Amino acid sequence: MxxxxxxxxxxxxxxxxxxxxxxxxxxxxxxxxxxxxxxxxxxxxxxxxxxxxxxxxxxxxxxxxGAIRRPAKILALSAMLGSVLLAALLGVCPPILAVQALVLASVAVFIATRPES
Known part of the structure; x- marks a missing residue:
């Protein structure tokens, strides 16, 4: 093990x-x-x-x-938003884009609600 x-x-x-x-x-x-x-x-x-x-x-x-530094939060949230925007600009199939956006939005809510250090 x-x-x-x-x-x-x-x-x-x-x-x-x-x-x-x-x-x-x-x-x-x-x-x-x-x-x-x-x-x-x-x-x-x-x-x-x-x-x-x-x-x-x-x-x-x-x-x-369970704390995340503010700069790390901003970077993570920006990267997630950029990922969805890039996928949209590249013409990713709408159902796949919707799944990506939903998953990343869920993760974003989790990150945004963590305490800051």
């Missing part, structure tokens, strides 16, 4: 690293998955994520208060 959790953790870290450079991929949610997986497989890697100078504070805010 330990190997499975380690694999999940490293996969999530890899996706998070991509997300740091690609605006369409979120970073912190994948780091939270990695934190969960490393918490079940490697205390050293778990602590390393929590103590990371860049992402550690955001992870701790989420764990302690």
């Amino acid at each position: 330990r190997l499975i959790y380690l694999s999940i953790g490293w996969l999530a870290v890899g996706i998070a690293v991509l997300g740091a450079f690609l605006p369409i991929l979120p970073t912190v949610p994948f780091l939270l998955i990695a934190l969960w997986a490393f918490g079940r497989s490697s205390e050293r890697l778990h602590q390393k994520l929590l103590n990371d100078p860049v992402f550690g504070p955001d992870i701790k805010r989420w764990q302690e208060r």
Whole structure:
């Protein structure tokens, strides 16, 4: 089981690293998955994520208060709106566009209602 959790953790870290450079991929949610997986497989890697100078504070805010920084909220909400607008401009089939808009609107409501840190 330990190997499975380690694999999940490293996969999530890899996706998070991509997300740091690609605006369409979120970073912190994948780091939270990695934190969960490393918490079940490697205390050293778990602590390393929590103590990371860049992402550690955001992870701790989420764990302690479910809080998201305002700039991160604005970036996430803007990226979601941009995604729907781009899909519309590219002429995505209306039913698919409607599903995309509904899913992203649901996620946007969740993000917008989280406390700010």
